[in-house]
Amino acid sequence: MLLIDCPHCGPRAEIEFRCGGEAHIARPASPEETSDAAWRDYLYLRRSPKGLHLERWNHIHGCQRWFNVARDTVSDEILAVYPMGSPPPDLGRT
Amino acid sequence: MQRYSIVSLARNALTGHRNWPQAWRSPEPRPEYDIVIIGAGGHGLGTAYYLAKEHGITNVAVIEKGWLGGGNTGRNTTIIRSNYLYDESAAIYDHSVRLWEGLSAELNYNVMFSQRGVMMLAHNTHDVQVLKRHIHANRLNGVDNEWLTPEAAQAFCPPLSIDRHARYPVVGAALQRRGGTARHDAVAWGYARGADARGVDIIQNCPVTGIRREGDRVVGVETAKGFIAARRVGVVTAGSTPVVMGMAGVRMPLESYPLQALVSEPVKPVFPCVVMSNSVHAYISQSDKGELVIGAGTDQYVSYSQRGGIQILEHTLEAILELFPMFSRMAMLRQWGGIVDVTPDRSPIIGKTPVEGLFVNCGWGTGGFKATTGSAHVFAHTLATGEPHKINAPFTLDRFRTGRLIDEAAAAAVAH
Numbered sequence: 001m002l003l004i005d006c007p008h009c010g011p012r013a014e015i016e017f018r019c020g021g022e023a024h025i026a027r028p029a030s031p032e033e034t035s036d037a038a039w040r041d042y043l044y045l046r047r048s049p050k051g052l053h054l055e056r057w058n059h060i061h062g063c064q065r066w067f068n069v070a071r072d073t074v075s076d077e078i079l080a081v082y083p084m085g086s087p088p089p090d091l092g093r094t
Numbered sequence: 095m096q097r098y099s100i101v102s103l104a105r106n107a108l109t110g111h112r113n114w115p116q117a118w119r120s121p122e123p124r125p126e127y128d129i130v131i132i133g134a135g136g137h138g139l140g141t142a143y144y145l146a147k148e149h150g151i152t153n154v155a156v157i158e159k160g161w162l163g164g165g166n167t168g169r170n171t172t173i174i175r176s177n178y179l180y181d182e183s184a185a186i187y188d189h190s191v192r193l194w195e196g197l198s199a200e201l202n203y204n205v206m207f208s209q210r211g212v213m214m215l216a217h218n219t220h221d222v223q224v225l226k227r228h229i230h231a232n233r234l235n236g237v238d239n240e241w242l243t244p245e246a247a248q249a250f251c252p253p254l255s256i257d258r259h260a261r262y263p264v265v266g267a268a269l270q271r272r273g274g275t276a277r278h279d280a281v282a283w284g285y286a287r288g289a290d291a292r293g294v295d296i297i298q299n300c301p302v303t304g305i306r307r308e309g310d311r312v313v314g315v316e317t318a319k320g321f322i323a324a325r326r327v328g329v330v331t332a333g334s335t336p337v338v339m340g341m342a343g344v345r346m347p348l349e350s351y352p353l354q355a356l357v358s359e360p361v362k363p364v365f366p367c368v369v370m371s372n373s374v375h376a377y378i379s380q381s382d383k384g385e386l387v388i389g390a391g392t393d394q395y396v397s398y399s400q401r402g403g404i405q406i407l408e409h410t411l412e413a414i415l416e417l418f419p420m421f422s423r424m425a426m427l428r429q430w431g432g433i434v435d436v437t438p439d440r441s442p443i444i445g446k447t448p449v450e451g452l453f454v455n456c457g458w459g460t461g462g463f464k465a466t467t468g469s470a471h472v473f474a475h476t477l478a479t480g481e482p483h484k485i486n487a488p489f490t491l492d493r494f495r496t497g498r499l500i501d502e503a504a505a506a507a508v509a510h
Contacts, residue, residue, distance in 0.1 A: 022396075041345075046346075046347065048350050049337075
């Protein structure tokens with residue numbers, strides 16, 4: 001189980017959180033002009049990387065607020081926690 | 095290949111079983127193959143077997159980064175069933191069950207396929223409606239499935255508690271009698287032996303490090319043992335598929351999660367069938383060795399850690415004990431995780447990719463073992479002919495663009 005450092009509530013057990021999946025996926029700006037392939041990219045294609053993963057979490061059984069997490073998907077180590085809307089921090093790796 | 099029989103067993107008994115030949119070779123890779131399959135799990139080895147047997151294509155290599163059958167093939171809970179809701183799913187999973195039924199004889203290898211029945215429990219009105227809908231849909235597709243009252247369910251599986259005052263009372267069950275279990279390792283070994291005997295090279299301990307393209311066409315794979323040219327490449331790498339397809343520059347509609355299972359200490363035969371419950375999330379059977387085999391859920395985040403969180407196990411065991419209070423004193427012996435690649439619609443992807451000559455068989459998520467036979471069979475057809483078999487034709491990668499999804503997400507037996 002992960003120990004997640006909620007930016008508002010401090011470190012709490014993973015069972016208090018809901019993972020919201022990959023972060024930084026922007027909805028197509030003009031839906032009526034978006035091709036099927038671009039919709040597929042937005043809706044379904046995911047990086048699922050072996051290594052650094054940027055993902056959204058919600059402290060659903062706490063403050064109920066969203067935030068971003070940078071995590072290594074091999075060690076499950078949480079590398080950084082940063083606010084929604086911010087670009088990912090420079091962790092010196094891809 | 096030495097055929098296994100009572101005669102060969104008796105003959106080798108006379109020499110103390112010291113002279114059995116190896117079941118397959120460990121060859122060095124040749125510089126070039128007609129078809130290279132990445133991943134020597136059940137699906138990959140089965141694909142090689144059917145390529146050789148049904149299509150006469152034997153210039154084939156199966157390349158494996160670890161040992162064959164060491165991934166999800168050796169980590170699953172061995173459950174086999176075909177009671178899926180949609181026509182496309184019923185077709186491929188029942189194709190698989192029919193192949194399972196003849197597999198031991200076909201491979202001359204005992205895969206210990208045991209049609210002991212898979213029973214799915216209903217705990218409330220919604221469950222009853224969903225399971226009955228499944229039963230009707232299955233029967234229209236020629237897949238056996240029948241409704242049981244709680245008393246009939248208990249008669250079929252005596253350890254089951256049907257206490258009406260339980261927190262999740264059993265109000266009925268759907269039973270697929272043709273469902274059951276098989277020995278998962280034996281499936282990989284049997285296919286490996288059969289493929290090897292027909293000339294397929296199985297190359298273990300050889301990670302694929304790259305997929306070489308010339309323009310929109312695949313020309314081979316980079317491996318720890320050097321470049322291997324291939325006219326066609328089949329990627330059958332389960333949880334590693336996003337990484338492997340990334341080597342070819344193809345993004346996939348997949349996310350990989352850890353999925354856990356655990357076994358108890360071995361005990362005498364006590365549990366006659368497979369029982370699954372969607373509502374409380376539990377599935378359990380007893381192996382021929384005597385261990386209770388219990389499947390848990392996936393973690394909620396992408397990971398390649400092959401571990402999984404302890405709270406997931408706790409949740410599953412709570413559910414098991416709710417249904418089977420008699421197991422409350424059993425000691426659990428081992429727990430492990432595998433990495434499963436999950437598609438948005440929880441149906442597999444079997445077919446072409448945007449790269450010519452590159453094919454993929456992936457996205458089996460939490461339930462690929464049962465389909466090992468059928469998946470391998472239709473994927474061999476796809477690799478041999480370049481076009482999908484009619485059974486895997488709906489399971490394209492392109493369905494995520496067209497929107498023609500096969501949405502088994504809520505229809506699978508256990509929601510992960």
